[in-house]
Amino acid sequence: MDKVNYGLYLVTNTNICPREKLLSVTESAIKGGVTLVQLREKDISTREFFAEASELKKLCKHYDVPLLINDRIDIALAVDADGIHIGQSDMPLKVSRRILGSNKIIGLSAGNVNQAVEALNDGADYLGVGAVFPTSTKKDASNVGIDMLKQVRKSVDIPIVGIGGINPDNISQLYGSGIEGVAVVSCIMGSENPYAVSKQLSQMVKEL
């Protein structure tokens, strides 16, 4: 695995972006500067998830952007994705690593320092930490704020991606926080112009 650029990390959401527009919106976002894509699907059949992931894998491969699958290792294996992103209620990290092997990226959501340190010890490649700001797309995510992000940054030396309500209006609050990137959902997936928003954000993440 080449060194991964976590700078501008897109998490898909087909509640915000209709499924038939997923590929075109993602492609515009990649052209705008997205460096990593995570496909997240809930309430979809495995057959449909596989089909969608196959299409997205082709797209990402074409642009040489890594594709991660949220939660579902079976889908990641089926389409030979670059890795997975898992949460605290998904497959345990060590089990995931045993199934996926050492060449795939495994990222973990961490909401506090304990979870972050445990993930580091269990072999996570990166952490998603949030919700940094209040978010509408994951209502069960508690808002951990920027202070927590900084505490996690001091505690672990693997890449950290901030997530949760981040957009061009508030990203400057994260400047200098020492994180490797930001993960965004709504502000790209729900945009009329995903290319422009991605372009703008891809410039701004250089200040992190």
Added chain:
Amino acid sequence: MDKVNYGLYLVTNTNICPREKLLSVTESAIKGGVTLVQLREKDISTREFFAEASELKKLCKHYDVPLLINDRIDIALAVDADGIHIGQSDMPLKVSRRILGSNKIIGLSAGNVNQAVEALNDGADYLGVGAVFPTSTKKDASNVGIDMLKQVRKSVDIPIVGIGGINPDNISQLYGSGIEGVAVVSCIMGSENPYAVSKQLSQMVKEL
């Protein structure tokens, strides 16, 4: 893989059987004569599914009864289950085989002769054919009846398990049909005495 006994095939259902009773009901059913167990879960987190499958794997291994996982290859790999059962809206069979390898059982649900022949050609180890009788546990399953079961039997030479509304009162209608076993859900999972029902059915399946 030793030769599998498909005679009395239990499909779990935690809508009918509360989750906290799943292990004890399954153990009683195995003691009564269940020869194969399929863990089927929907609307559960991957972490919970993994934990439940791990417990069930231990139980099945203790009694030397194969455990199959419905749909989720990631769970099957994580607990080293004996295989999977997939439907027409799950992972394609050929992709499943590539991920799982040749030593694991892969069963497919088939609702007509075309699906059965395709599954045979794609390398299915057995077929689940139904719904043989009307069933309340899978409302979207169309009732294919006994005639269809017999047509499928003539068309393929891999093991066939009839499924859908089968119970001690109607199983005799399947005698002589040439299928290898019956899969049951409600009549065991919802029974006050899963041991007794399994004992009764395990005798009756000898007449198939």
